[in-house]
Amino acid sequence: MKLKRSARIAELTRIFIENPRTPFQLSYFSEQFDVAKSSISEDIAILEEYFRERGLGEVITTAGASGGVKYIPRLKIEEAREWMLHEIERLAVPERILPGGFLYMSDLLGETSFIRGVGKIFAEAFAEVKADMILTVETKGIPIALATALYLNIPMVVVRRDNKVTEGTTVSVNYVSGSSGRIQTMSLSRRSVPQNSRVLILDDFMKAGGTTKGMINMLKEFHAECVGVGVLVEMAEPVEKLVTDYISLAKLSEVDEVKQTISVELGSFFKIFEK
Numbered sequence: 001m002k003l004k005r006s007a008r009i010a011e012l013t014r015i016f017i018e019n020p021r022t023p024f025q026l027s028y029f030s031e032q033f034d035v036a037k038s039s040i041s042e043d044i045a046i047l048e049e050y051f052r053e054r055g056l057g058e059v060i061t062t063a064g065a066s067g068g069v070k071y072i073p074r075l076k077i078e079e080a081r082e083w084m085l086h087e088i089e090r091l092a093v094p095e096r097i098l099p100g101g102f103l104y105m106s107d108l109l110g111e112t113s114f115i116r117g118v119g120k121i122f123a124e125a126f127a128e129v130k131a132d133m134i135l136t137v138e139t140k141g142i143p144i145a146l147a148t149a150l151y152l153n154i155p156m157v158v159v160r161r162d163n164k165v166t167e168g169t170t171v172s173v174n175y176v177s178g179s180s181g182r183i184q185t186m187s188l189s190r191r192s193v194p195q196n197s198r199v200l201i202l203d204d205f206m207k208a209g210g211t212t213k214g215m216i217n218m219l220k221e222f223h224a225e226c227v228g229v230g231v232l233v234e235m236a237e238p239v240e241k242l243v244t245d246y247i248s249l250a251k252l253s254e255v256d257e258v259k260q261t262i263s264v265e266l267g268s269f270f271k272i273f274e275k
């Protein structure tokens with residue numbers, strides 16, 4: 001389709017935004033728009049400058065068979081921080097307090113704009129770890145993992161709470177979830193994580209860290225490497241967690257069911273950037 005430059009750039013923007021971290025050959029665009037590769041290169045140079053100056057990300061060209069031009073979404077930490085502070089105001093309301101000092105979050109975990117924002121921040125936080133896939137555990141971790149996987153353009157794998165026939169041959173690991181305080185079993189299809197995979201673990205919530213620890217142990221059974229752990233909300237208590245190396249976007253620091261008071265602060269990810 002023959003387009004004038006402004007329309008071509010609009011179309012290139014749509015393609016890059018809808019296909020983050022996906023390499024495209026210049027020849028692909030040249031054929032799509034029926035225009036010389038040199039014109040496409042000029043279009044991409046204009047886009048690259050705009051994305052870079054607005055802090056929206058990078059447009060990079062890589063060589064080789066799987067190379068090409070691709071858009072790497074990036075996010076300014078200040079923007080992420082402002083967004084998270086706004087969302088924390090929505091989290092820190094007494095109506096969300098559940099028995100046991102938990103927080104009701106299912107409404108937010110089903111809200112596409114919220115999940116898109118969380119995915120964008122985790123994609124920024126783990127932009128450089130070169131993860132091959134994201135691992136989460138059913139159920140509430142799934143939207144977070146999927147949104148992040150879309151921005152990182154990598155697959156997502158879901159650990160099941162118990163054995164499912166539909167998962168084929170599985171590996172099972174026992175773990176203690178602080179949330180339930182009892183020994184539980186998680187299982188993962190044998191065919192889901194290739195050996196030596198670099199795996200990013202994401203979940204919606206961490207209390208004692210037993211579930212995350214279970215997923216780390218699960219990856220050992222697959223001879224795969226955990227390259228990062230991220231949770232949307234961590235509970236301040238217990239201070240001593242079963243995992244140490246993780247980031248959170250929010251921290252539930254105080255929940256009083258009787259007084260109906262709740263305190264949520266920015267999580268450890270943002271503390272890294274505090275002056």
Ligand SMILES: O=P(O)(O)OC[C@H]1C[C@H](OP(=O)(O)OP(=O)(O)O)[C@H](O)[C@@H]1O
Nearest residue numbers: 138139140177178179207208209210211
């Ligand atoms: O750090 P821990 O003490 O292990 O607890 C965090 C677990 C428990 C909770 O899942 P559940 O609410 O039990 O399960 P679901 O996500 O299916 O609602 C949460 O989603 C994490 O996976």
